[in-house]
Amino acid sequence: MSKRILVIQGHPDPAGGHFCHALAEAYVQGGREAGHEVRLVEVATLDFPLLRxxxxxxxxTPVEAIRQAQESIAGAGHVVIVYPLWLGTMPALLKAFLEQVFRPQFAFDLSNGKGWHKRLSGKSARIVVTMGMPALIYRWYFGAHGLKxxxxxxxxxxxxxxIRDSLIGMVEAEDGEQRGRWLETMRRLGREGR
Structure with missing residues (x-):
């Protein structure tokens, strides 16, 4: 069964060429090969202000780039977010993007006076995080606080x-063979749409 998938590539370097970019592209490629409708948003190429x-x-009022990202999320059944771990969490640019996108009235509604209404129910997600440390250390010693x-x-x-996650540790020490296995894993997950 075909899915509508949105891949959010959250590495802040607009020049590309990082392992996060390759992972996102592998997921997109696998998804499209399987017949899924896959869109890619490169956060580093978008122009939007910080919320203050x-x-x-x-x-x-969201700027056009944010409004389009909201439309893409609203239309997707599955959202994939790819980013490098910086200081224990996501890079600031990705956080600023998510603050812009996941606003009241789009992501949730507090206006009924009875708590919040979750407006994005029915969607699944995968978070892919690359890091220099072993993934097990991040998950167990540091408690994966940024991911949580x-x-x-x-x-x-x-x-x-x-919400599922793929933590990829020791990326700076990995050889080409290990990176190739991770890229194939992303292609497979893209084909499966999960």
């Missing part, structure tokens, strides 16, 4: 689930 107040977050924040406070809060 609650008023902007609650009531500001993205899962719980942004995606799940908006109704997205299930």
């Amino acid at each position: 107040s609650k008023e902007e977050f609650d009531n500001g 924040s993205l899962k719980r406070s942004i995606l799940s809060f908006s109704g997205i689930g299930p």
Whole structure:
């Protein structure tokens, strides 16, 4: 069964050429080979301002690039977010993008006075994180705190689930063979749409 998939490539370097870019492309390629409709958003190429107040977050009008990203998320059944681990969490540019996109009235609704309404229910997600340390150390010693924040406070809060993750450690020490296995894993996940 064909799916509509959105891949958000969150590496902040617009020049490309990083392993995150290759992983995102492998996922896109696998998804398209399987007949899925796959869109790719490169956060580093988008022009959008930082949010600096609650008023902007609650009531500001999104710029065109953010509005298009919201439309892509709304139309997708599965969302994939790829980023490198920086200081234990996602790069600041990706966080700024998510703050712009996952606003009230798009991602959730608090206006009914009875708590929040999750507006993105029915979608699944995969988070792919690359890092210099072993993935096991990040997950168990550091508690994967940055990953948990993205899962719980942004995606799940908006109704997205299930949320799966792929943690890729020691990327700077990996040889071509190991990187090739990860790229094939991403192609397979793209074909499977998960």
